[in-house]
Amino acid sequence: MDTAHSHRRLTQLLSRGALTRFIIVRLAATGLLLLVLSFVVFALLHLTPGDPARNLVGVRNVTPELLQSIRDKYHLNDPFMNQYLHWLGNVLHGDFGESIRNNTTVTTLLADRVMLTLQLSSLSFALTVIVAVPLGIAAAWRTGSALDRSMSAASIVGVGAPTYAVGLLLLYVFGLWFNIFPVYGSGDGGFDRWWHLVLPAITLASGLAAMVFKLTRTAVVAELNQDYVAFAQSRGLTRRQIRSLVLRNAMIPVATSLGLVFAFLFGGTILVEVTFALQGIGSLLAGSVTFKDLPVVQAITLLTATVIALTALAVDILYYAVDPRVRKRGMQ
């Protein structure tokens, strides 16, 4: 009894040390990934065809003096590594330079737009989870049933369906034909804003829901095939008891992949925002790319990468902390 107790204490302590080590390693890896990405993002300025200084001026009238002042301001005559370090230093202070298209700093431009993208992402994320997870569980519970087969086929179609095409069709049917929802724009704040986001959110959620449905179904089916389920059945546990066991285990992979889905959602709003003419980060990126507004493009790319990398990190740590099986594997 006593030895068993101390043994358990020891395991707990060990696993806590392993968790710290795991977090440190993952933090370092994430930092390295972001560093490499920041380098690539900075290099975009030089990879874009044409003179970097001229690219930073945009369509304004170019005088040699102006070009020279731009070169001085962005240190374009310095060695490449110095330029990069200078840029990185500014970025770490939240300074991405000035937008070429709008005469403001990139930071203010982003601050104006980020709210809408967050609202759109959260709304479609909520829709996705509410619809797809229960359906996935139901389909897995009765594999081969009419519900399972039709939903699985629908999810294959949904995963591949392009958001802009679905969005425009929805816009036509519900916006113009039935005239229920507003067609374009972001609304005037408050409830009106959310009302304007319904159709875009449904559009974005349709593809995601298909993905999350598949994930949930696979996770629950895999769990149902485990030996402990057969054992629980033969021991005479009720269906309800077995269901709660299975769901608790199956929800771990589902929850972790949901984290990644949310992160990718943040970058996936580009097409929906353009389709519905919403003033968010995604449509800003699309516009800035066509206009070659490099500081804005660099800022959005790096921010999206950071959001995704940090979410992946959080998901990994949570996974590690929640699932004893993963923890055990990590210790060996």
Next chain:
Amino acid sequence: MKLRTNRKPVVPIVTGIPLAIIAIFVIASRWIVPNATRQDIMTGVTSPGTAGHLFGTDQLGRDIGQLAIAGASSAVVGPIVIALGSMMIGILLGTFAGYMGGWLDLLLSKYADLLLALPTTLVALVVTGLVDGGYWVTVLVLIMLFSPTDIRMVRGSVIAQTSRPYIESAKVLGLGRLRIMFRHILPNVLPVAFSTMLLNVAFALVSMSALSFLGLGVGPGVPDWGRQLSDSRNLLDRNWGSLVLPAMLIIITAAAINLLGDWLQERYEESSVPR
């Protein structure tokens, strides 16, 4: 699962018909609709069902139906090249990484990690947009973006094959590494590679038309479904055909390819599970 074994092959028939029609459009559009891009400013926008124009016309008086038939090739050819190209990279690098391991394996997995850290749409948009890429530059960029998943897939199946007895005996027989990799392992990887390639064609089709929807990829005036959709936003109140036809064509083509690829993959998995 048992239900599936005795069913008729519904999926290939249902998906084959639309895909065959699209294939005919791709191959023969220059004979079916030789004047697809002919403009007729006098006509302007007309709604579906106007004499001679089943799906109406756009603001330049071009026939929506003819444009859509002509647009099939730019919608399909690029994605097929993307899927083929990225699978060739996947097979070459994935086989070496999976069979040899070592630094190549490590390097390739880090490269894949880096590319998978960002959404495909975002990277494709930024790169093709900044380099002013035309159609084939977009194809090249997407090959680069698609290859990491293919490398991983091939690598995984090669590793799964390597532990099988027939490879052990091939080693005992003293066959060369290259011979084992490409004569013995590769044929067993190809079926999965083929179904993955189909799924990639669908994904590439959606990505490419997304880019042309955003005004990148195909040049102006070239018939293309994504561009048609983008144009249709200004015509919604006058000609619904300009939206519905290209939208349905993209959705149906992508869905048919996806369903077929999924069906193939499932069939292959069922037949290859060791019992």
